[in-house]
Amino acid sequence: MLIKRPDPIRPSEITSESNYLNRRQLMAGLAAGIALPACSPQAAELPAEGELANVAKSPYSTDETPNSYEDVTTYNNFYELGTGKSDPARNAQYLKPRPWSIEVSGAAENTGTFDLEDFIKPHQLEERIYRLRCVEAWSMVVPWVGIPLGDILKRFKPTSDAKYVAFKPLVAPEQLPGQRYRTLAWPYREGLTIAEAMHPLTIMAVGVYGRVLPNQNGAPMRLVVPWKYGFKSIKSIVSISFERNEPATSWNMSQPREYGFYANVNPEVDHPRWSQATERRIGGGLFAPRIDTQPFNGYGQEVASLYDGLDLRRYF
């Protein structure tokens, strides 16, 4: 796979260290007749905790400054660990992300149950520094570590019937105490069209800040779809299924008028109860102004074409 630069080069990127490295890597790869990193994968080792080794940089990373590790790991939504934004960090110890297995089912040739380690091993880990926009109108910049979801899914050889991919997390109230309360219909359910799932921006994340993903962020592996509201990026996944029809998704089931299947970041389509035109970037302190929300969270160049001809007001 040849890596295409996602954006025209902005002046601010030219001096950026990570992009400088990316370009060097890319050119070295091209000179050798291959494109890094997808074609020269370093088998990914996934320890239970600590640093991740052999993490490649990616041209898809933003050069915006990431939020602190503390902000990323103490302020988020993960209703299975509580509805407050500091609850996931507080209840993180209940979740046991090892051993872990994933069931792959539906319209694909290779289905079955896989150990987490086998699931991850054939791939090269990449750092992806992405903007994350929550539907609640706050945002962060997060240095994820993960694998393009499409590379993983291809190994299961989806058939032509696979139009959608559905995901589910672990259901185990003793590990995810929020599941004792019916704040949502458990299991949490999410889904993508096959084109969205195969898009190179979509990753399965197993780490953050170069380290193994902490429990509160959805250990041991979670989706990251940076142009969609955060609730699409389902955590602690145990089930992946290739589907013919659009799968039901949790927030849509709970409030169909407020949360759609697509949930693309869109400043022009307000949530019925609040505006989506602006967002509060976490980490700016008390006096930082709100910033304008970008269509597709600023990833429109890469993904807008997925939705050609789709009425984004109707399919929100």
Place this chain on the structure above:
Amino acid sequence: MRFIGKPLVFGLSLTPFAWLVAATFGVYGLSLGANPVETLLEDFGTLGLRFTMFALAVTPLRRLTGLNWIAQFRRMIGLFAAFYVTLHFAVYLVLDQGLALAPVIEDIVKRPYITLGMIALVLLLAMTATSTLAARRRLGKRWQKLHNSVYLVGILGVWHYWWQVKSDITEPAIYAAVLTGLLGIRVFWRWQRQRRVKPPVAAASPQSAA
């Protein structure tokens, strides 16, 4: 108790404010967390609603326990409700929205939960402005009418909270239950009073409780 009561209640009521100010400046390692604007907004809103409830609790508590001297704190507690709701609004207007008037007006007009909050704030400010003894004398009967709107503020406050929750309604439901108790006991007392005063034929109608 008669002499230290008011300073004590004043000090206790101001403590959460002092705590949040300390956290704002990082005193004693306190912190407002990753999203300080949201923390202040939500904490001042919660305090405003709690003090509204405390103000509504004074009379039932006095009648149930016979501690008549607690009536003297009612005005101060009500003023603290207005104080915290005003801070809640100020955080929203200045820190959250950065004084951008267009989105604020849009919020007030388009988002019902904010409309309700705005009505409650105006009522609280009207009660604050007429909280002095002089204003009470000047307004006569109308004073009581105006200040009865504290019941409405309680209802609007809970409703405002309920309406903004994404899916977990536990907390607003607790406030709603407490409020139902505080208003329900008044309805019950009024119904009892009417039964005693009115001739038996009229009292037979259960609608008189409503």
